[in-house]
Amino acid sequence: MNTDIRQTIRAWRSQWQNAVEQAFLDPSDTYVDIGRQYTPRIGSVAEANVLMWRRCCLKQLWRQRQAWSSQYNAMYPFPADKSREVGEGLIYSQFYNLVKIPFDAAKQYPFQNRQLEKMALDPSYGADYERSTRGSHANQASLSLAYRLTKLRVRASLVQDDEGSVSVPFSYGVRAEDRVSVKLLDLVLSHFDSLESTRQSDPITVCQDQELPFFAIPSTTMTRFLHGTVNKYCFLFEYIKSQAGARYSLPETVVMTLALRSLRFATSGIIAKESILWKDR
Incomplete structure (x- = not known):
């Protein structure tokens, strides 16, 4: 180059x-x-x-x-x-x-599988839906496995050591x-x-105080922010699911769906809109 x-x-x-x-x-x-x-x-x-x-x-x-x-x-x-x-x-x-590079593997961001939202549906409703329609259906076991593997994928991209710094550059x-x-x-x-x-x-004079067109965010700040954002929605989904009974109420389904849908944007281009990350030189 x-x-x-x-x-x-x-x-x-x-x-x-x-x-x-x-x-x-x-x-x-x-x-x-x-x-x-x-x-x-x-x-x-x-x-x-x-x-x-x-x-x-x-x-x-x-x-x-x-x-x-x-x-x-x-x-x-x-x-x-x-x-x-x-x-x-x-x-x-x-x-x-x-x-976006560590999350955009094979042009697929984490938690982009829309089928994951079926985990928020009432189990009896999901069973009735699968029996009444033809075609292949993702069962709860495979969806739960995909959800856990996606969390591991995010964690592997944001590995930290014991001191809280990123061990992988x-x-x-x-x-x-x-x-x-x-x-x-x-x-x-x-x-x-x-x-x-x-x-x-006629040499061009460059002002030393001229701001660059990009922010410089410490790596630890970025990784902690991404960790916190993903964990926030994962905790919300998993907590509501663990507290729900054998049948999910409509509010419980709505909250779990909201958490799963929010995870689709946690590591995408919306990061650039987070003012908490902005840092002037």
Whole structure:
């Protein structure tokens, strides 16, 4: 990996030209992804931190681009179909926090199995439902096993030692990607040389107090928060289930379903909205 984007792209273009017949490609309809990633350097003070994009910075970026619209999770801005950005070759940009890596195994976050909510149903109702409908049904034993294995999976991702610190390095950065056409990429590269000469004649001064577009959260704070969030909903579900009788009442079913459904979001992108984790430099 090269820290200079110009050398990186030129090395890629050299391999691209050797592998692809340019005569059969339209530069305006051929797209590539350009990614940039910020990760705490090993051995640095920030190594034991988890980086997370500042939502205020992302929102400011979108306000400056009135033609852009954002999806539900507000992390993937897409230009409008007939906007200037699309016409010039910028398809979309995406920003995401790499803290999702230990939980996003095989593109499946923990507790995403919707069948787990059947554990909150009254046992007699579940038995009647299975007898009255055809097809395969998940029994309570298999659902309980899946629930316990998912808890073990989360725990394995957040292993702590006796002193409360993370024994397995829990340090993740942030990443941004842009999908652009080859035509736009060539246009950007053509400006690099002129920018470099301008920078040498008139160096750009960087303000040392300038804030970075992401928060740095201590790894122990992040792991304890994730532990606490998952344990909170697991305890709620398991406590209500243990206190319920042979038949579950409607309020008991509602509370257990709420706890199981909340677990689906405990380790997802909603982490970025938790103000308790925000930390200014």
